[in-house]
Amino acid sequence: MQQNAAKRAIVEDAYRRSRGPVAFLDESYQVPDPVIAPAETFYIFTAVIVAFDQMDELRDGLAEIAESTWWHTTKALLEKDGRTKTREMLEFLAEGHETCIIAFQVPVDGQDHDGETARRACYRGLAIELAAGREDAWAPVDLLVLEERNQNNFRTKDRINHKELIAEKQIPQPTRLLQTSPAVERLLWLPDLVSSAYRRTLTHTDTTRTLFDVVRDRVHFVEPVE
Incomplete structure (x- = not known):
């Protein structure tokens, strides 16, 4: 509890x-397996x-739908009640003013077994577009909040990816990356929801494949950057 309080x-x-709105980032992936190749x-x-003035309303709404302070979309989609709540959360997001942006790579290179090369390219594409802003879509973003990964070496890789963009002058110097947990910032549920919904368009043929349709009109796609 003290650790979470310090992180908050x-x-x-x-x-x-x-200075501007905040971008919350998360991912979903299926990478090459050296033993069993995925489809x-x-x-x-x-x-x-x-936007800052929407954060409290979104946090409260998500918790109300989840009936909990904990959420993970992949696990929720395994049960009927979780699938219902997932759709309700996506509908709640679609009703607001939030903009969603997706960078994706299909397929992942056959030698990229841990997906780190694809992750780097997708992150670079997102960060560049977020920092630049897009007229009539979103204002420039100077804070990117990323769900932190469990292993320190992976968290370090994410920091390096961000620093490289600044060193290359692809994004402005003040653009910051903050890695934290959904237990600390519930708004990280949002990119988890959207990533999982889009994933289903690639992996499923059942009714959950249509979840992405709920937010499709709010989504912009950008290219990964090598």
Whole structure:
């Protein structure tokens, strides 16, 4: 609990120092297996852009639908009640003013067994577009909040990917990457929802394949950047 409180303080401080909306990022992927080849490989990286004055309403609405302070879309979709709640959350997102952006790579290179090359390309594509903004779509974003990965070496890779973009002057110097947990910032549920919904268009033929249709009109697609 103390650790989460400290992490929340870091997130709140980052918000105070931000000038524009905040982008929340998460991914979904299916990468090559050296033993058993999957039918299709892909890497999906999603950003959902949220204005500060909408954050509390979104947090409250998501918790109300989930009837919990914990959520993971992949697990929720295994049960009927979870599938219903997933659709309700996507409908709740679609009713708002938030913009969703997806960078995806299909297929993933056969030698990219951990998906890190695809992840880097998708992140670069997203970060460049987020920082630049797009007229009549979203204002430039200077804070990217990414769901942190469990292993420190992977978190380090994400930091390096971001620093490379700044060093190459692909994104402005003030653009920051903050890695944290959905237990700290519930708004990370949003890119998890959208990534999972889009994943289903690639992997499923059942009724859950239509989940992405709920938010399709709110989504912009961008190209990965090598």
